[in-house]
Amino acid sequence: MRISAKGRYALAAATNMAQHHNSGEYVTVLSISKELGISKIYLEQVFSLLKRGGIVISAKGAQGGYLLSRKPNQITAFDVLSSVEDSLFEVTQETVPERAMDIENALRISVFDSLDKAVSDTLRKTTLLDLVNEAERHKGEHEIMFYI
């Protein structure tokens, strides 16, 4: 079970946009790709999904770019991830024989559905504002070792 690079990029990009959100200016994919060290053309595709998911709005052309559609405290990690991952939590499903149906149902109810709920609930608790604050809290932390 893993979170794809796409999901990680989307979260990082959205957090980065939240950091710049007060300026009100459109942010370009290029600038974010540089800041985060992510391939620009790949990030373009991620933003196209974020737009479709209603996380960002866009402006084409020169001086265009992207802007968060809501305030950072009104966008959760769940919103971001589920607009990028086509299904946040998914179980390989195939036809099982009749006699195995009861086990299959038990797994769905007692394991997979609970897992799905746990994941969703967890992701819904964290907003982009939380992420910005947490990032701020850790700022420069990784540089300390060079100063010792």
Added chain:
Amino acid sequence: MRISAKGRYALAAATNMAQHHNSGEYVTVLSISKELGISKIYLEQVFSLLKRGGIVISAKGAQGGYLLSRKPNQITAFDVLSSVEDSLFEVTQETVPERAMDIENALRISVFDSLDKAVSDTLRKTTLLDLVNEAERHKGEHEIMFYI
């Protein structure tokens, strides 16, 4: 984010063994593969992992097979899945540029670590006994429609 067929097979097989656990007899991979409708040779590999994970013990040769290593109420879905999936929860990790480190740290702490914990906690709550009971509760449910 998804649970692989391997994980699903492992859970279904372990639950099936739990159903037969009171008999005390070794169960063969062949019989489970028939009952669950899973390829036998693929299921063999799953059982090899379940054994390495300490979920089952094995006996070679005629009249041999597998047996749960502990009572069904002492084996959790977490035990089963984590012995089959090499890492239960995993985030694609790569080197990020220095300036993106604070966001990366925030994501790890506020999203990925929480998710990991939520998933583990959820899976640890459900034992094979729970699954057997849940399966029993649903038994025949899917047949009802033929009798209406």
Added chain:
DNA sequence: ATAATTCCTACTCATTTAATAGGATATTGA
């Protein structure tokens, strides 16, 4: 007009997943 930007579709490459294949090894029981 031109430069900057989103937007769109198709393609490639590498990795992972699911499944197969074919035996080697061990054990029971006739």
Added chain:
DNA sequence: TCAATATCCTATTAAATGAGTAGGAATTAT
């Protein structure tokens, strides 16, 4: 002892998925 039954082990294959590239069309500010 031998045949049947199982686990055990390693290699291979085929399909799907993931990550990233490529190239250009559409749009807009200056």
